[in-house]
Amino acid sequence: MSGDDIEDDSEDAGTEGESNRVPVLLVRGDREYLVEPGGEQGTDLGVLEVPTDVQSGDTIETHLGDEFQVRRLRGPDLFHHFERTGAPMVPRDIGLVIGETGIAGGDRVLDAGTGTGVLAALLARAGAEVVTYEQDAEFADVARENMALGGVADAVDVRTGDVTDEVDALEPSSFDVMTLDTADAPAMVEHAPDLLVDGGFVAVYSPFIESTREVARTAREVGLANVTTRETIQREMQFDDRGSRPTTAPVGHTGYLTIARNE
Amino acid sequence: MSGDDIEDDSEDAGTEGESNRVPVLLVRGDREYLVEPGGEQGTDLGVLEVPTDVQSGDTIETHLGDEFQVRRLRGPDLFHHFERTGAPMVPRDIGLVIGETGIAGGDRVLDAGTGTGVLAALLARAGAEVVTYEQDAEFADVARENMALGGVADAVDVRTGDVTDEVDALEPSSFDVMTLDTADAPAMVEHAPDLLVDGGFVAVYSPFIESTREVARTAREVGLANVTTRETIQREMQFDDRGSRPTTAPVGHTGYLTIARNE
């Protein structure tokens, strides 16, 4: 009975070809680089050459002889390595979307707007195929680079444009989940009953109460079920010699999350 | 440009054989059954026979002629269909674990204690291979049935026993994430640096502040990084003709979530 009863398939999670496209982290103290197998990375300690068959746990030396450790990329690492075109959703809120909609392998997700692309990338990492729309062409380009960096370029289709203009071109009942983080989310919620499969979810993230209310109202009007809007407050706990208490500097408001189901 | 550019691989997310073992939901109004392809389900409206090649969106008639719709199973459905051996973690807290640890395809997770198994099943659905320990033999049996019901029996290894007794039998650095929801979580946190790969996460869910404090203290003592404990408060919003406000009946405390990383 041991952990290695589980096949260590982290290096070949798909076909050989695919796995080679998933970047790995090269870490030494505070230095951290995200590099594709077969790639090369310049550092202040010398150049790192990453073998195509690199594996988590390996050690790689720079040409000057300094060692870096190889790690698999994890979701939270994306927040540091993605180029930002705006404030991305925080891990907590992405987790709430995943938990409440049950994102899983085989899911087809329609996402708007892409922004930095962290949500799309993490949904893809959890097994979803994602079509995501970003109105700003430059932001969309950055998002595409981020998807490559995150090893999910195959699973995330970043489309430039306004999704509300493209609704007619989308196949009915072709999505399991819709994730919306745009100012005109209500306009897309109207189409949720058509675009979602039966049992599919729409998740809308909105910072202001007025737009949130409009989202919830629209969801009810078009007949979505179990429409609920929640605000999440988190307090970090502080443990020291004096005792335990919530920190005096808590996390602030991020957004309201509205979830509804197509039934 | 359409949603069907994405291959609809929901029915064949693995090999043909595997996909046939993933149960589908048969839904008619408030009636809802979770049945494996090829299986049979008695209902008050007659018997449903589910073809082996059943697909989401299909309609199936009972032998008496009443129609049920076929849906893919989603994570939140498990909360209704799993047999409970205790209060399962709520979708929100499972989402937070997934979001903060970045659960993704190829992850190997060590989980304890299994309980109803909702967390293990949802991690598996997000792509993880899970080894989970449950001390109570009957509960473990129920959890195994739940894994089959959830279509993740292949991905979740439910082991009967106390994980702290089995630590020596587990391969070092063989897990990407550890998820702990047991009274003696601190004893397992001690082993996190050995059992986790570099960059791996441990997530501990604990209802009481004293045990939470002990978890955080242990995590720091054994050298885990970024140890943070958070309490999550959610308020459901209420929108009606009078206006918008948090509901006067909010969700109560569930537990503290401590996250730490092996670095």
Add this chain to the structure above:
Amino acid sequence: MSGDDIEDDSEDAGTEGESNRVPVLLVRGDREYLVEPGGEQGTDLGVLEVPTDVQSGDTIETHLGDEFQVRRLRGPDLFHHFERTGAPMVPRDIGLVIGETGIAGGDRVLDAGTGTGVLAALLARAGAEVVTYEQDAEFADVARENMALGGVADAVDVRTGDVTDEVDALEPSSFDVMTLDTADAPAMVEHAPDLLVDGGFVAVYSPFIESTREVARTAREVGLANVTTRETIQREMQFDDRGSRPTTAPVGHTGYLTIARNE
């Protein structure tokens, strides 16, 4: 050095005549009556006759010989003894109003709408003279009886009517604090700069975000300073043998409290 260095003036907090009008509590186990000195109270254990010079700490027997203890009335007791014409503000929110506005002896308060009158009574008990408006004539009558019951009939002037119709009849700069708990609070906030002394406060309690927003907007438009709106969330802690945690059944939303100052 002892507590009785402080004169025990609880029985003669004003003139002799006044003190006699302040009801006292007669308590025996779960039985509790609020009776004026000199009054009589029928109980299932017999009749209680309360001497005019009754003092806190005395014991009074019914005519059948059962003893009741005499206590001074405290603010929280009013919540049990006042006749309710609606849901009164909770002690917490009343405390927040008092704390944020600094209610003290000599304050002149304009209050609307009266409702059950708990806020007005507690402000009076903290030393304020209160003019309070209640549109519903029957509710106003109940409130007047409640003021007598609470021993603050002299300090609280319950007026029947809509305060917005009476603004012109109110003396400019004649109030130190305005407390508003009405649907048309914004209309009164407009008059705050005229009705309040320099340095005076307006406190508005409103359950819905839309009306709260209107209150805050109006306060800013008419030039009030330090306009802040806060939502208060309280969690009751639970301590038992298993440990400490917030209760799983917290107090829900009551209202938003907007405070502004006339400067």
Add this chain to the structure above:
Amino acid sequence: MSGDDIEDDSEDAGTEGESNRVPVLLVRGDREYLVEPGGEQGTDLGVLEVPTDVQSGDTIETHLGDEFQVRRLRGPDLFHHFERTGAPMVPRDIGLVIGETGIAGGDRVLDAGTGTGVLAALLARAGAEVVTYEQDAEFADVARENMALGGVADAVDVRTGDVTDEVDALEPSSFDVMTLDTADAPAMVEHAPDLLVDGGFVAVYSPFIESTREVARTAREVGLANVTTRETIQREMQFDDRGSRPTTAPVGHTGYLTIARNE
């Protein structure tokens, strides 16, 4: 029907002699001074001489001819004008103490430890006679000066020393309310049943959960009733052109408030 039906007794809230000892605020733009009637205040705009019969609403000129407005002192002003010997309780928490214990005219309060003295001063302003203990002799001196500054020197007896050493010298049943904000609060809670009148309250403010738990345990052990501990979370709301939401920078944890009653 007008606001001036209420006697404007703010200037003679007690005897003539007392009222003269209550300082007033002299305000000009951002300049603000707290000065006793009959006193003199140097400013960068010249010297202000305050008449003994000064009244709220008056205007006073410096000897150089610049005008200052006279205002009554309000509770929240004390936070700016008191010399601090530590972080004082915030207005919100003082309000909660007042609201939950029903502080009113005639109350006798035992307070420990004094600290800056804001709580004692505000309880006095709401009508209480306060005996307050401060262990640090220098802090006690500052607190006495603060009481004079706040016009409540007659109502607040600041005693230097550890209240737990003085318990035997305090008269049984001589306090209506005890307010504790000291590390050894549990030791005083033990004496609450003796020191409080029937129906009296003890309010304990403690930042850490461990000491809070000890307070609640002790309160139950000595037979106090209705022992409740609450944590208060406040979110400031933000209203702008984009919409309404809780601010992204909320107020942090201050302390747990435990309330119990002597019954």
